Amino acid sequence: MKNLVRYSVIRFMPFTETQEFANVGIVIHAPQTGSVLFKLANKRFGRVSQFFDDLDGQLYSNAIEMFHFELKRIQDFAKGMRGKDLAGFMDEVTRQREGFLTFSETAALLTNESFELVLEKLFEQYVGRSFNTKEHRETLLVQNLKKQLDGITRYKFTKSKLNADYVSFELPLVATDRVTTKAIKPLSFYQDKPLKLLDHGEFWISRVKHLLNSNTLDASDFLFAIDRPEYNDKNLKAAFNSIEDEMNSLGVNVYDVHDLRNIEKFARFESENVDNFKLIH
Template sequence: MPFAETEEFANVGILLYSPKQGFVDFKLAPIRFARVTDFFDDLDGALYSNALRSFADELERVRDFGRKMLGREQVNFFQEVTRYREGVMTFGETSSMLCDEPTIALETLFERYIGRSFATKEYREQQMVKVLRHELKTHVDNVRFKQQRLVADYVPVNMPLVACIGNITKVIKPIAFDQTRPLNLIEHGEQWISRVKRLIQAKTIKPEHMMFTVENPMTKDRNIIRAFNEVSNEMHDLGVNVTQFEDKKSIYSFASNLHENEPFELMN
């Protein structure tokens, strides 16, 4: 699934065929897959879901037709099916593998390229930073947020989105709470709470000039939700701004809300 402006792609499915066995099947990401629409910061959710439904219908027809073929005939057929075409959904380069059970191979490939590609908090947070950097550049004039190392006394802290406002430093830190265990969620949140607390105590930043943009857990697990609420309360206790990652209006307002006598200065 391509994003034309940045030439980036998100994997949303696997199509697998075995000419020797006549096997053909596919697996696609869920219709409600927020991580894909968030990955492409201005991709409308309806566009993704509608495109995926249409693509699934097309692949069902391809699967039914391809299962009637064997050998070179099936190979030629799928070379044509996967040929590059302009569109919201496109096929990547085809590749081959050796396997005894195509059904198992399909699940393995799906987990590797779709399920796991958005699974780590580190990867997800990188995408959140990329989204915000692009959006801030587009929607907030005369401000440049960039990665910068801030120092709390003797402790350096790398922050992903930093801008200078005269002698004021504004910081935005996206956090994804997609951990599967309560302890992991708490440890991840408290790690950043501790870093920000150090910066505040060292007077490197003021609480009102710091913003956490958070992505809530998608699970309904009570213990995960309880852990998230605990971490969220600790963030608010710092006196910093805490908002949802999807609340772009509040983020833009924070980024562009200038002191009357202290205009933004672009960072070199």
Template sequence: MKKQVACQYAIARFLPYAETGEFANVGIVIACPELGLLRVKFAPLRRTKRITDFFEGLNPRIYRESLRYLEVETSRIASSLKNGPAATKMAFEELTRPREALLRFSSARAILSDDPESTLQTLFEKFIERDFATKEYHEKILNKGVATILAGAALKNYFDPEDVGDEDFNVRFPFVNSLDGSPLIAIKPLHLAQDEPSKIMDHGSHWVARVARLKKHGNMPGNLLFAIDKSEKTKQQRVAKEIITDLKDLGAEVVRVDDERAIVDFAQRALDRGH
């Protein structure tokens, strides 16, 4: 069995708009002082679409130049690294120190490793590769799109993120319009465009079950809209259609997330009831 050594790692984060606090994970640095080892791994510079999708309207050049600068800084620090635990620890601290910059590092975290190179790759896959592949990421993008549509129609202020349900069972919706504490109108962007049909079924069925439970408890909003995206591929469309049918059978309305007119017309009900 290989000997495990104590290491530290930190996550490089791209934060273009400090006022919002939103960031995207773009790299990993790991240091193992006992071995005198310092390694980094950044997302490829050419992969900017995921960043510009996440930060709508961002010039990709800003991201590329920021990451390129950090790579140069990392190379400078690594090249000046001297042997010994103390020097490695100092280099790690210098690289990850707090900065007022577009690229910053998370606080340091400890990890035991018997193969730091392999551990670096594992951490990269966990925090960077999967960071942009999860349904949560895609739905965050959809949420921002719906928020933009509502804002453009001067309706965003009528909606807030809220828990719908009771103490026994409740569900968080990103856009809810309530009266006297009772949710009357809710909108949920739903990602149904996964590459694999089984993933569409799993995620969609999860929300079908949630709505069914709310309805059973008498807590389903009278006006519930799912704004979906879906794949253009035949197999994926077939599965998405099944999920859509199930949601409609429960009394929810379903439109495409890019159907601005339908979303605005639905949200307009917040005004139509005089609230």
């Protein structure tokens, strides 16, 4: 006989303004049996600090410790509840609230496996693999490029918001020498569907168009750093080629993320070139 299991993913979201989050736990409940189980990532979870590079590590550690005690309290309180009573109680527990740790929407599955095994499988699915996403890949690309560029230009590339007439948005790598502003956007194209790939590329192409049309940036001062796999699927390859053509049509720089020679050349400012300075007697 299969049992109904309802579950929510626990998310760590320290910066509400960006809406970026990392999956750090699972809570499940079985209305028929009254079981409530949960599992959280360790307090020392290195991938969280890698994902949120500007985060105070103690913030996550303290938050996950307090959440563990809160879930234990909820687990104890739910003892004896069954059916609609338990489902209603857990719906209230997992509803959206402000805070560093939040819950996803509740999902459900039917299983004849033990609840402990279900919990382990869900934890592995959502937490163990939660960083294998284009968002995480792009975060790592930004970190790696920033370290590389910090060594070749005295104008630091940092996260910054740019204004384009009636809109403004944030880019991960922006630097200025007060005469020229340069921006770099790494893009990962590891999507598994052509439409997802197109949506991701066109989202950023549209934003860059706003920057160029408002004269916020010159096309020569913007760079797309592209992370692409070798596509085995002809439709994925065609979708990427279409996006790459659109990027090039903007007149901006488009380099492979591993083409460090050209990326470093782009990142240097004219004002850093000693040949541009003449001694005045």
